[in-house]
Amino acid sequence: MTPWRLLFEHLRGAWFRVLLTAAGVALAVFLMATLRTVVTSLQQTVKAAGSNRLITSSAVSLFVFLPAKLENDLRAQPGVREVTHWTWFGGVYIDKENMFARFATDVPTLRTVYGDWSPRREEIVMPPEQWEAFDGSRKACIVGDGLIERFGWELGETIELKGNIFPGDYSFDIAGIYTPGSGQMDSQTMFFHWDYLDEKAGRPGKISTFTLDLEDGADLAAIAAAVDDRYASSDHRTRTLTEAAFNQMFVSMWGNVPLLLSMIGGAVLFAAFMIALNTMLLHGQERRLEVGVLKALGFPDASIAALFVAEGVVVCGIGGLFGVAGAHVMFNVIGVSALDRFFPSFAILPETELLAAGTAVAVGLISGIVPAWVAVRTPVVDALSRRD
Amino acid sequence: MLITARGVGKSYFRGGQELRVLDDLDLDVEAGEWVALMGPSGSGKTTLLNLIGGIDVPDAGTIQVAGDEIVGRSPAELAAWRSRHVGFIFQLYNLLSVLTAEQNVELPLLLTPLSRRQRREHVQTALEVVGLADRSDHRPSQLSGGQQQRVAIARAIVTDPSFLLADEPTGDLDAKSAEEILHLMDRLRADFGKAIVMVTHDPNAAARADRLVHLEKGAIATSEAVRE
Numbered sequence A: 001m002t003p004w005r006l007l008f009e010h011l012r013g014a015w016f017r018v019l020l021t022a023a024g025v026a027l028a029v030f031l032m033a034t035l036r037t038v039v040t041s042l043q044q045t046v047k048a049a050g051s052n053r054l055i056t057s058s059a060v061s062l063f064v065f066l067p068a069k070l071e072n073d074l075r076a077q078p079g080v081r082e083v084t085h086w087t088w089f090g091g092v093y094i095d096k097e098n099m100f101a102r103f104a105t106d107v108p109t110l111r112t113v114y115g116d117w118s119p120r121r122e123e124i125v126m127p128p129e130q131w132e133a134f135d136g137s138r139k140a141c142i143v144g145d146g147l148i149e150r151f152g153w154e155l156g157e158t159i160e161l162k163g164n165i166f167p168g169d170y171s172f173d174i175a176g177i178y179t180p181g182s183g184q185m186d187s188q189t190m191f192f193h194w195d196y197l198d199e200k201a202g203r204p205g206k207i208s209t210f211t212l213d214l215e216d217g218a219d220l221a222a223i224a225a226a227v228d229d230r231y232a233s234s235d236h237r238t239r240t241l242t243e244a245a246f247n248q249m250f251v252s253m254w255g256n257v258p259l260l261l262s263m264i265g266g267a268v269l270f271a272a273f274m275i276a277l278n279t280m281l282l283h284g285q286e287r288r289l290e291v292g293v294l295k296a297l298g299f300p301d302a303s304i305a306a307l308f309v310a311e312g313v314v315v316c317g318i319g320g321l322f323g324v325a326g327a328h329v330m331f332n333v334i335g336v337s338a339l340d341r342f343f344p345s346f347a348i349l350p351e352t353e354l355l356a357a358g359t360a361v362a363v364g365l366i367s368g369i370v371p372a373w374v375a376v377r378t379p380v381v382d383a384l385s386r387r388d
Numbered sequence B: 001m002l003i004t005a006r007g008v009g010k011s012y013f014r015g016g017q018e019l020r021v022l023d024d025l026d027l028d029v030e031a032g033e034w035v036a037l038m039g040p041s042g043s044g045k046t047t048l049l050n051l052i053g054g055i056d057v058p059d060a061g062t063i064q065v066a067g068d069e070i071v072g073r074s075p076a077e078l079a080a081w082r083s084r085h086v087g088f089i090f091q092l093y094n095l096l097s098v099l100t101a102e103q104n105v106e107l108p109l110l111l112t113p114l115s116r117r118q119r120r121e122h123v124q125t126a127l128e129v130v131g132l133a134d135r136s137d138h139r140p141s142q143l144s145g146g147q148q149q150r151v152a153i154a155r156a157i158v159t160d161p162s163f164l165l166a167d168e169p170t171g172d173l174d175a176k177s178a179e180e181i182l183h184l185m186d187r188l189r190a191d192f193g194k195a196i197v198m199v200t201h202d203p204n205a206a207a208r209a210d211r212l213v214h215l216e217k218g219a220i221a222t223s224e225a226v227r228e
């Protein structure tokens, strides 16, 4: 009963306007999906955290080191199964632009807590022979597959780093390539021997964070409190957090950024909505006479409304589809490495895609309903008259 | 009697002031009759046509068409009634510019249960009646005013309505095209038995009708048979 042909002919006749509107919606949806993915990626890091691990760092700041001698105290703490440690190296690889995380660590305990010796989920996934090779040579390092891809390195290659926090020239042989076992681990991190670093730096015994791997069923809060109490009056007060809380702290270093991003995403979307609505309203006004004719011929209000609503949904739906598809291809298929540097895994979630596409359709619905409502409400005689 | 209007009144309000456009008006149109409505501008001719065609509702009175009362029906009922009984012809044709002649004529058939093929046949017949079968895939912008009006007439007759309402159908046409349209309307009445109510300012057009009704200040001043 509805003259759908009209919808088709209007879309075809005004293809440039359709294209512009759809492109506007596509862009907005793409942006919204991207910003939303920044937020979900941040949340992902928190969610993926192990529930049996505590991170002990200096209570002053993450940039203040703890003495290495704490390791044995911590290991002696009841409920603690194993302790490993990470130390932020900083440094420069060829050029300042080539940022990636470099940590000095202890290989056997790293393997026990995060690697294939862990009784829990493997976070750093690597073949045993590469773990052996890493452990076997003081100048060995392992790197994430993301770095291999980024710099085109190969197993066995030697890479040179210039130290800044720990001055000097350092060279490392790539003994292993790991893949992240979960969203918790980044694919662009390098690990090397803390002992090698400490020796070259003249044995200062500095450590950034200790990871406490707890026994099953251990009371995280009690152990964290016990550790921090123990050093409360020392000159190296500690702050012990669950891995999730620690990651959350990293996330909160972004401050209100997630909220801000959500707001920007919303604003962009709202702008696209206004554009779509405005276009549809203008289009509706131009079609006043057409509405009058359809009404005079006896077409029911529902048919006339359906034409407008369908047009809004089709135009915005196409835009939404392209926006989501663009984001999907960019982040999940090609994988834009620029963002990988900040997030362990920057991938648009299916629910984000659904949300973005759904929002586009909703924008289309509303921007179609408004002119449809105007059309239905206009009396036949007024729609037909050319008086105003 | 095809159309019987009794005591029809219609007012518009403008700036709080009542403007009585039609006042206690009676009109009868017989089946197959061609009535020409004349009168000064603003006398209510278009308003009367709109009321008979069921696209506007009177404040008072009754209008019966083929025995059915149309006053007091809901907008949806009126719409359905229009699609079955009325063929509208407008001064400025009012074809939909994005559709071809054929698609324009097919439009009212979408409200019927006809199949696609049947619709096609009906459209073809209607376009043949108006002599534009060879222009079926032209858009309105590719047709002259007279041709557009003929397509509009095809659209008005394609559902085989009881009567046609034409508001200054030749008002925007040159003499030759106007003559073609009048000739066509003559045939619709003679060959197909369609009643026609036509508003016109042109005495020549009015002379083609069976009866001439003069409207003056919202009431019928004179109604007389046209002698040829």
Ligand SMILES: Nc1ncnc2c1ncn2[C@@H]1O[C@H](COP(=O)(O)OP(=O)(O)OP(=O)(O)O)[C@@H](O)[C@H]1O
Pocket (backbone or CB within 6 Å): A381, B012, B013, B014, B019, B021, B039, B040, B041, B042, B043, B044, B045, B046, B047, B048
């Ligand atoms: N929707 C409306 N709102 C207010 N006034 C209206 C409306 N429609 C018509 N009128 C007024 O009603 C009167 C009659 O209008 P109508 O269009 O019926 O006249 P007409 O006889 O067809 O004139 P014309 O020969 O100029 O077409 C006019 O004064 C007009 O301004």
Ligand SMILES: [Mg+2]
Pocket (backbone or CB within 6 Å): B045, B046, B047, B167
């Ligand atoms: Mg008029």
